[in-house]
Amino acid sequence: QVRLQESGPGLVKPPETLPLTCIVSGDSIRSSSYSWAWIRQPPGKGLEWIGSVSYSGTTYYNPSLKSRVTISIDTSKRQFSLRISSVTAADTAVYYCAREWIQLWHRLDYWGQGSLVTVSS
Amino acid sequence: QSVLTQPPSASGTPGQRVSISCSGSTSNIGSNAVTWYQQLPGTAPKLLMYDNNQRPSGVPDRFSGSKSGTSASLAISGLQSDDEVDYYCATWDDSLDGWVFGGGTKLTVL
Numbered sequence: 001q002v003r004l005q006e007s008g009p010g011l012v013k014p015p016e017t018l019p020l021t022c023i024v025s026g027d028s029i030r031s032s033s034y035s036w037a038w039i040r041q042p043p044g045k046g047l048e049w050i051g052s053v054s055y056s057g058t059t060y061y062n063p064s065l066k067s068r069v070t071i072s073i074d075t076s077k078r079q080f081s082l083r084i085s086s087v088t089a090a091d092t093a094v095y096y097c098a099r100e101w102i103q104l105w106h107r108l109d110y111w112g113q114g115s116l117v118t119v120s121s
Numbered sequence: 122q123s124v125l126t127q128p129p130s131a132s133g134t135p136g137q138r139v140s141i142s143c144s145g146s147t148s149n150i151g152s153n154a155v156t157w158y159q160q161l162p163g164t165a166p167k168l169l170m171y172d173n174n175q176r177p178s179g180v181p182d183r184f185s186g187s188k189s190g191t192s193a194s195l196a197i198s199g200l201q202s203d204d205e206v207d208y209y210c211a212t213w214d215d216s217l218d219g220w221v222f223g224g225g226t227k228l229t230v231l
Binding site: 039046049060106107 | 158168172211212213223
């Protein structure tokens, strides 16, 4: 069974950088059938895709966040990471990592439990 | 403002059939398969439907999906109290080169 687990600081001060890591177990992070995605959800609001990274390191970012976001992958550690720079209160959200099936049609089929990050001084 | 448009709320009585709509454009729903996610309070979204109308293992056949043109729909038959959670549609957008989501629909079982 695939498991994803987010980890990171629960509190980040503006305008610092928000770092999160997602550890993948139960499946190969190196498979070409998948990419690995980050999605966030502000309190009481809907879901927003942040970006995705392939096993080879190719990245896709939400245009609205692209200037502040970096997603990377370390297959040797079975993990991928998210960094958002110059954070503000608007970046306060639950951050989810997910496996993205990319054969023919895409789907986000396995999700981590989520990590709440609060941006506050 | 979400790229995909869902009604913010929907409701039905136990045993009834309800549908939740999801409207997009040619660059997203019109070109790619739609997925649906179910989110219980305080938990991560769970994949409910993929490739427009395919149920993952373990999802009851009370749930069904469809797509026509630039719109999609999730139908729930035999409504149960446990179905009273949030539902999101999502798909890949070829113009944005990324995922787009609907704003979510809160289903109430009266």
